[in-house]
Amino acid sequence: MLELRLSQGVLLKKILESVKDLLSNVNFGCSSSEGLCLQSMDSSHVALVSLQLIPHSFEFFRCDRNLSMGINLTHLSRLLKCAGNDDVITMKADDRSPDTINLMFENPKHDRISDFEMKLMDIEAEHLQIPDTSYEATVTMPSQEFARICKDLSTIGDTVAISITKEGVKFSVSGAIGNANIICRHNISVVKPEESTIIDMKEPVTLSFPLRYLNSFTKATPLSNIVIVSMSHDLPMVVEYKISGAGHMRFYLAPKVEDDAMEA
Amino acid sequence: MLELRLSQGVLLKKILESVKDLLSNVNFGCSSSEGLCLQSMDSSHVALVSLQLIPHSFEFFRCDRNLSMGINLTHLSRLLKCAGNDDVITMKADDRSPDTINLMFENPKHDRISDFEMKLMDIEAEHLQIPDTSYEATVTMPSQEFARICKDLSTIGDTVAISITKEGVKFSVSGAIGNANIICRHNISVVKPEESTIIDMKEPVTLSFPLRYLNSFTKATPLSNIVIVSMSHDLPMVVEYKISGAGHMRFYLAPKVEDDAMEA
DNA sequence: TCAGGTGCAC
């Protein structure tokens, strides 16, 4: 028996909004130790998405056996549009290779209960290596700031070079109409910590990434006020949104190598 | 002489917004006993629309003879877009088979007066039987709630089964991605009566309807905080919006018969 | 291509 009761339905709604453009059919995993998890390459097999909602995120959490559920995210997203932001969401599934999942939305205010039965799919499991390294450089900054920068720069060019130095983080783009550099300097706000830009660095690092993917990642902005961007030479970057007390959403993206940059 | 002065012009604007997608050319009737009335089948001849604005709705009401005016709703809607929400609207027409109608919008705040003359049309009168029965089951609920449910469910499937039992009202849909049930339980709010869901039932009734039409009816949501849905076996349902102290807008829709349900 | 919803600015 799987039963997950999430009092803030809006959380699941935001999560789906943030991944539905990147992924189509994915296996959600559930276990009593890890909670609800998802790891998947994006549809074009370039980026990797990793989501965890720890058991503690849920008002009620029961997962008798480790479970994998193949879910069409377009369909799930459509169902979740039927939930109000204030609804309590409960997911239920049978223990062993269920072929459907039940979603229940409770709106306490209007005494309204909606329940949905969604068909599950068979999705071939991917075996993913998620690197668990410490990074040479990390920047923590307001998530809206990061989203704004990625959006703005994508109007200038396709590829952004991100440089983390001890002074701050620099985003550079060049395109047909010219070049752009945006620098966010290390700056800690005591009054509003969530507005700080914090550099944590062993080595300065500069890597280039396709903005197209970063702009997909920033769909997760509503999940957290801050974003944590980590980079090391020749390793995929990580863009992480911590979900307050509930887990995280992480996106991994390989840097462009020199040759890529030239052909682009 | 016909002269109707409506101090809340916004009312007429809302009424037109709510029917213009369902109807195209209709005869408006006016009489000193009934006020301003409209009965018409929708363009596809499936649903029936019935509107009444009682004489008392109007700040000034004069209707010397019973009158029928053929109106192109697209045109009337376009004219009413020229009226502000706070405008006072006056309609005038000649007594006997007028071929035009005059509309005047007075904006007291800006001392602005607009007047329009619109051509009337000859529209063949339909002879409509509007059943005046008592219904086996009626649910009164917040109109926005009803609108939200119809909209949400139409993302899952085309046909909704509505069941009224003494516990509450259940909306059920099945579609390619799964099934959905939304239950609103009988629940009377003393503090906010307009948020109550009230079941009034002699017999439990379950009928199926095409969501497409319900979603047209809910365009009338701005007319009232609450909606009254009435059903009896083998009779058209009624979806009624009472216009506070001024009349009503009612929509009638025949249920799908079993065969319809199967072919769908 | 159009309409509806959402987020942002005033």
Place this chain on the structure above:
DNA sequence: GTGCACCTGA
């Protein structure tokens, strides 16, 4: 709180 503009889904 309202209106505009952008963006997304049908």
